[in-house]
Amino acid sequence: MEYVKLSGFRLDGRRPTEMRHIHAEVGAVANADGSASFEMGNTKVIAAVYGPKEVENKGQQIGNKALVRCEYSMANFSTGDRARRPKGDRRSTELSLVIRQTMEACILTHLMPRSQIDIYVQVLQADGGTRSACINAATLALADAGIPMCDLVTSCAAGYLNSTPLLDLNYLEDSAGGPDVTVGLLSKLDKVTLLQMDAKLPLDIFENVMQLAIEGCKAIANLIRQVLLENTKKLEYLRGT
Amino acid sequence: MRDLHLQQLRLNQTQRVRLQTALQKLQDVSPSSAAATVAVADNIPVNHEDGVLKGHGTSELDGQVVATLCGVVERVNKLVYVRTLRAxxxxxxxxxxxxxxxxxxxxxxxxxxxxxxxxxxxxxxxxxxxxxxxxxxxxxxxxxxxxxxxxxxxxxxxxxxxxxxxxxxxxxxxxxxxxKSGQLLTVPPYLIKRRKQHFHHLENYGVDLILGCNGFIWIGEHVETSNGVMEGDGGNKVEESNESSSHSVPLGEKGQRLMSLETRQHICQIANAVRVLSTLGFSLTTEGILEAAKASISLGINTKDMLGAEFHVQTAEREVGRRMSLLRKKG
Known part of the structure; x- marks a missing residue:
């Protein structure tokens, strides 16, 4: 199939290095300590953060840092066919682990010893790039919960189809079976905390694709910063003196 | 402010416009110090020659002070720290x-x-x-x-x-x-300022209000704390009060005193005033809470309708007026 047309446009009308429309919002769950919703085109994800709080299972308590837990789930109505998804299947366990490790790398856990932070992410609409969207939503929610972090982690995916590097694949392009590189980036420190690819790519092309994904991460980081700053300003002026 | 709560209010078109103008005005009258807000990983400008003490919410990266939290930068002499809001x-x-x-x-x-x-x-x-x-x-x-x-x-x-x-x-x-006998409300702790007085007896309402620094607010029936009990002769005192109460107030099933309907209504009224203020994200002070409760009476709004859209908008507009007049006094 032709994923990049002769005119240089993709199936959904984007250019190869163009991202989908992004919308991020803080405060999606009323009772959570921090929450956010994140949209990338038709992919829509909400995240809720509870904590730092007392460790529920005393056996898991860590003496000098906080315990971070993460649960990823997909709503039944999130995909085209309405499928019942059992909790704890392979895919969601793997994604929970990926998100947990990525977030743990940026949370300053040593500042909250003997406590626990729960992150819940749920996919409301899946249209490719849920992995990245979940990480971005989790970052926003953690910042909203006032949890100290060394930097904002943002994530973006890039692929390689029709010998063109493509930024931010949607479901159609994702299911083409080509390589899909997901990158998680600490943009200020310029460090990569997540890098996943389940296909083969020549090294020189891989570097191009990864660079494209990193550019995407940086763009998202800027947007998330704006959202957070605006939210903080609003809270501050409403509170008054 | 949790926009979520406001979305659930089902504002009509006029109310939405009024609320937006009120919030815009609040933004305009807010002091410029509110501009010192930072997000995670923002640089905090400091003068390194004077020496800097890094406080909460800051870390150092390549010789620069970087925020690790979203909040407002506060400076006390050499100390620089970030005051968080929703945490x-x-x-x-x-x-x-x-x-x-x-x-x-x-x-x-x-x-x-x-x-x-x-x-x-x-x-x-x-x-x-x-x-x-x-x-x-x-x-x-x-x-x-x-x-x-x-x-x-x-x-x-x-x-x-x-x-x-x-x-x-x-x-x-x-x-x-x-x-005992009251309501517990939880609000974000940043809305409550540390003050000399956190216990308040609202005499007009016969209600005790405790603004816990942790964001837990207690609104309950007024209890007399007599100093006599502290001296150790509490035993007889308690008996006395039990006797007197058994004459005047009907006893519940377990022998507890029942609260009068009026007090119950007052508790709900104050509680709803707190709810409205916290939904709008205004800081919670006794004056503010009392003012909101008073306004609901003078406007003839029922206690249950205080959580409706109209009262929220009116509260926001009243807050604009209050802050404007404060500014005028200062200027």
């Missing part, structure tokens, strides 16, 4: 807090206080009901459940951190202790 409660010694007992353990109670850990209230750091100062015996330990049980709401003071990092509380005065 869990951060205890300071001497804070008055309201909490819920979650466990009765050996010689102590564990309390949920919206902190990153549970707080500990030792049996030895609270006054016994008989008011006598003495060593706590094994009998006292066995009778702990008669003082506080699980799920009781109590009020106490932060005593300090133990060397192992756990937070200890104390309740060494009659004003602390179990809170």
């Amino acid at each position: 869990r409660y951060k205890p300071e010694i001497g804070d008055i807090i309201v909490g819920r007992v979650i466990e009765v353990a050996t010689k102590h109670w564990r309390l949920e206080i919206n902190f990153s850990q549970d707080a500990v209230l030792m049996l030895s750091s609270m006054n016994l009901p008989d008011g006598i100062q003495r060593r706590r015996t094994a009998t006292d330990e066995l009778n702990m459940r008669s003082i506080f049980e699980e799920n009781d709401v109590i009020c106490a003071e932060v005593r300090g951190f133990q060397h192992d990092g756990s937070l200890h509380l104390q309740a060494r005065s009659l004003k602390y202790g179990k809170l």
Whole structure:
């Protein structure tokens, strides 16, 4: 199939290095300590953060840092066919682990010893790039919960189809079976905390694709910063003196 | 402000426009110091020649001070720190807090206080009901459940951190202790400012209001704290009050005093005033709460309608007026 047309446009009308429309919002769950919703085109994800709080299972308590837990789930109505998804299947366990490790790398856990932070992410609409969207939503929610972090982690995916590097694949392009590189980036420190690819790519092309994904991460980081700053300003002026 | 709550209000078109103008005005009148907000990983401009002390919410990266939290940059002499807004409660010694007992353990109670850990209230750091100062015996330990049980709401003071990092509380005065017949509300702790007075007796309403620094707010029937009980002759006093109450007020099933309907209504009224203010994200002070409650009476708004869209908009507009007049006084 032709994923990049002769005119240089993709199936959904984007250019190869163009991202989908992004919308991020803080405060999606009323009772959570921090929450956010994140949209990338038709992919829509909400995240809720509870904590730092007392460790529920005393056996898991860590003496000098906080315990971070993460649960990823997909709503039944999130995909085209309405499928019942059992909790704890392979895919969601793997994604929970990926998100947990990525977030743990940026949370300053040593500042909250003997406590626990729960992150819940749920996919409301899946249209490719849920992995990245979940990480971005989790970052926003953690910042909203006032949890100290060394930097904002943002994530973006890039692929390689029709010998063109493509930024931010949607479901159609994702299911083409080509390589899909997901990158998680600490943009200020310029460090990569997540890098996943389940296909083969020549090294020189891989570097191009990864660079494209990193550019995407940086763009998202800027947007998330704006959202957070605006939210903080609003809270501050409403509170008054 | 949680926009979510406001979305659930179902504002009509006029109300939405009015609310937006009010919020816009609040933004315009807010002092410029509010502009010193930072997000995670923003640089905080500092003058390195004067020397800098990095406080909470900051870290160093390549010789620059970087924020690790979203909030407002505060500077005290050399100290630079970030004051967070929506975050869990951060205890300071001497804070008055309201909490819920979650466990009765050996010689102590564990309390949920919206902190990153549970707080500990030792049996030895609270006054016994008989008011006598003495060593706590094994009998006292066995009778702990008669003082506080699980799920009781109590009020106490932060005593300090133990060397192992756990937070200890104390309740060494009659004003602390179990809170009965009332409502507990939870709000984000940043809305409550530390003040001299956190216990308020709203005389017009016959209601006690406790603004816990941890964001737990107690609104309950007014209880007389007589100083006499502290001297140790509490025994007879309690009996007396029991007798007198049995004459005037009908007793409930378990022999508790029943609250009058009027007091119940007043509690709900104050509670709804707190809810409205916290939904809008305004800081909670006694004056503000009383003003909102008073406005609801003068506008003839029923207690149940205080949570409706119209009262929210009116409260926001009143707040604009209040802050404008404050500015005028200063200028």
